[in-house]
Amino acid sequence: MRILHTSDWHLGRTLEGRSRFDEQVAFIEELSGIVEDNAVDLILIAGDIFDTVNPPAAAEELFYEALNRLSAGGRRGIVAIAGNHDNPERLCAASPLAVRQGITLYGLPKEVLLPSPSLFTQLNPGDGSTVRRARAGQGWMELAIPNCPPTIVAMLPYPSESRLNEVLSESLDENILREEYSKRVQQLFTTFAQHFRPDAVNLGISHLFVRGGVESESERPIQLGSAPTVEVNALPVGAQYVALGHLHRAQSVKGAPIPTRYSGSPLAYSFSETGYAKSVVLIEAYPGQEVTTQEIFLRSGYPLVKWRAKEGLAQVQQWIDEGKDLNAWIDLEVFVPNALQAQDIHNLRRQRERLINIRPVFPETEKIAAEARSKLPIDELFRKFYQDRMGGAEPEQELVAMFLSLINPDDNETTSIAEQQIVVDKEAETA
Template structure:
């Protein structure tokens, strides 16, 4: 059986206010192409389909269009679980209709999908047997059935369990991990030697590498699970929540597929992918990382030589097609008109931040004066002139300024007398 693992689509999410709808739509087109070219039998979507509990209508439409295309009219299995960003009832709303097409939608832990039979004479994906958070799936043309443990985001409220109200954070973390391990061991009793044994869940596993784009599952990190919580009899564990592609174990094979798009500049430079695994009972699992090309990359620029350096990079086509976060290092405040011109140089600038630094001479002057307001008139004039002209004033200009200042003081003194 060939399985494709993906997660954390976050439909509806933006990047510093920039709409990602076009990229998310392109991802679905690419995903459908991959499952067809790779002849995938089963697609696992491990949570966070949406970015919020109330996604825009276009995001829901894109999700259902993806399900219909991925299922291939019921010939390919599709399993979707809710993540911490998803509203469970919204994810499973179309479940009765979806089951008829071999699509399993689960919103809450301990849910049991419907056991359904395809219309007479039709070869479609069907659920042979099911219970809370597990089911056995038959896929046309595949000699082995899949037994899937599917545990949507298992918070205490969604589990409808109070793990403890008196534990310390460390005790709470251990208790939660042990509770998930007990659930997994209970459901794993349905695994058999002749079946493809799979686990999919949306949670934070110890050892996983985070990025800034994942909003915390729970303050304090209590909802953390040890890798040992997953049954050793599983062939593959497909996880969602962390947006970086990463492997956390080999026996069983435990993976985060990561998000298909980079959702924060902390992910700049990361390659996005889906995971394809081939499982035959009794044989080693084979995996393939399939890298995606549909999302725009993110790039961080640090310009230490002013706006002219930024203009040079743009002329060279640096990071063409990427969303760009620009850090502009300057020694003086930038004129507002010049800053607006900088913004208009490229539509790819998502975020521009100015970092004002002082050179060593200015630092010494500032330390001697105590603070900026106490700099001498000559020092203030030099800084003003450089900001406006872009160069240091020559000595004659400075001397002229000094004479004008002296004349002004004499005039002011005479008026006071």
Template sequence: MRILHTSDWHLGRMLEGRSRINEQARFIDELCAIVEEEEVDLVLIAGDVFDTVNPPAIAEELFYDALNRLSAGGERAVVAIAGNHDNPERLCAASPLAVRHGITLYGLPKEILEPSLLVQPNQRRVVRGAAGLGWAELHIPNCADPAIVAMLPYPSESRLNEVLSQSLDEEILRQEYSRRVQELFSSFSKQFRPDAVNLAVSHLFVRGGLESESERPIQLGSAPTVEVEAMPSGAQYVALGHLHRAQAVKGAAVPTRYSGSPIAYSFSETGYAKSVILVEAFPGQAVSTREIFLNAGYPLVKWQAKEGLAQVQHWIDEGKDLHAWIDLEVSLTKALLPQEIHLLRQQRERLINIRPVFPETEQIIAESRSKLPIDVLFRKFYQDKTGGAEPEQELVSLFLSLIDPDKDSECQTVQDEEAETA
């Protein structure tokens, strides 16, 4: 059985107000081509199909078109679960129609799935032969053995409809959350059989995973990290969503991977290779995996023009990073004029941010600050972060005692002398 793992499409997401829908449509085209070329039998979509719980109509249209093309009229199985950005009910609204085409949409962690009723075996269509709480058995044309898929959509406390701990201690909350995820996977995994391809798919954050700035938390209720031991050891492969950097989960008992997002969604992902994972599996055997790299999204790059606007103009003229979104930092001696900004954007439409830097001014500020006492610098820092509030003396003393106990004593002595004089 050949399985393709993808996640975190975030259809409808923008970049600093710029639409990415054309890139997302190209990704869907690329994905469908890969599925056909690699003769994939089952597609796993591990959550965050949409970027918001109320996606634009064009994003929903793109998703349903993708499902239709990927399922190949019911001959290929597709499983999609809800991530933290998805509205579970909205994602699964088309389930009664989708299941007739071999598509399983699964929104909430405690939903009970039903077997296919209107589709019978031997009709060259995917059949959900059996199903229940958190699992489904899929019979797929051209596959001698069924796939049993354990599914755990984004399991926040609110979506589980549970209070996992009365304690507010972060460590206790994390332990209880991880324990509950392990219990759920253990329950779902009881359906695994030696004569089937056993898979698990979820949308969560396994402790130790590498994050990027584009993973915006959207949740109701606590949903901390999960220990790697919570992953189902009975599965042959665990497909995860949530982290946007493609990566294997270290320390997992079985192959466990994040496929990552198909296109870069923030400049923190500059240089990331985007991909999907192809898995080849047979019952009772170790799986083989292969990363297939994607080209649909424009890369996100950072320009640092230390030689000023002339250097930026030179890069534009030579066509540097022509098909990329650009974050520009340019060193200047005077402020940019509006017409200069307009000209830059006119010449390169995907120039997103333009941040002027004034090295001489920064150096003067740094030098002046270096001459200030450490307690004065701390007070200024506190005021910057709190909108001008003055820190209490106990807080200043605590800070000074942490970095230099002697300095705190000196500062306190001076303050005592000033108080006595007053």
């Protein structure tokens, strides 16, 4: 069978107040074509379908229209779970209607699902022409999909303490909170995965931040601190593929014992994602066999680019006249000796409506910033870079030492100091 994994649509989201609705409509159109062209049997949408818990009406209408098109009148299965930006109850409000089209909307981590309603079964008496929920329970279900083997899906929507309705630890220590959170996720997935069978295609889907994933600025924090991260061993044992949502950069989860991926968002939602390739994942799966995956790159959506005009406004005007990045959203830094006049800004925006940010850079300010950076020790610069890329996580001392040894292979003193620090840290842990 063929499965398509997507997530983080963030319908209704804007870019610095500019609507992205037309781009989101284009994505749905492109996705529908991909699904048809590749004869997809099941679509997994791993959370953050909407950008807010109270999405605009147009965003909800677009989502329901997408479900209607993608389900093909109930002949194709769809599983959509709630992410941290979604309102679980609101997302699932249409479930009584959706299930009759082979669509499962699943909002809360411990919600109990039921098989397809008896009336639906009577109207579709097992002829195999439409998707049915054959069996189901808390966090899992078995789907009967036309011309496919039994498909069992373990589902864990965004599992915050409030949505779990649990207090995971009385401690305020971040390390303890993270450990308890990861253990709880593992317990839930272990329970759900008990329903996996060797004669079925076994899948997992969740909206989580698995340790080691690479974030971008467009993912607004799901809560303070790093407690929500989970370890790779928390993922469901026995699944042939785990579809994740939350991180907007498409990536595989390093160290996962089974194929586990973030599909990423279909559009770039901040300029930190400049240069990211946007995609969905196509999975081919058979019972008892390793899956094969294919990343299908998306064309819809305008790219986000950064312009850095060191030669001032004349250079910006030249780029505009040349038609540079004509269909892109642009973040502009322009080097100027004096403050920009309102007329200058108006003139630029009049010529390029998708020119989002215009930030003047004054040479003296740039010089001061460069001097401040140059005074930091190289290991401190590396730590700051690592923390920026890894969501505030502190790099292990061994990693810092390795970095220092690579850039200073002949600097025995630097390496020696780093190695001594590792020994001290390990002795402290032992004590």
